Amino acid sequence: MKNILLIDDEPRMLDLLQLYLEGDSYHCEKANDGVKAIERLRHEKFDLVLLDVMMPVMDGWEVCKKIREFDNTPIIMLTALNQNNDMIFG
Secondary structure, eight states: OOOEEEEEOOOOHHHHHHHHHHHHHHHHEEEEEHHHHHHHHHHHOOOEEEEEEOOOOOOOOHHHHHHHTTOOOOOEEEOOOOOOHHHHHH
């Protein structure tokens, strides 16, 4: 079973993602901010990270940079941003 870390500051979004993914036989762990997510990734192995871009305190861009300093787990960025430069930056 694949292990996925879901990172989002909105509990309803975390619950919805978990509901859909676990229905397809993925195991999901949740983190509601970037700092907690980085700590989880330092101590646990995940097959994939689903990362929200727009979060308070530490946005998804910064979380992604910090993760890449020590881990190469694949990251999918989730965002409502639709500008080309945002997509290219991601």
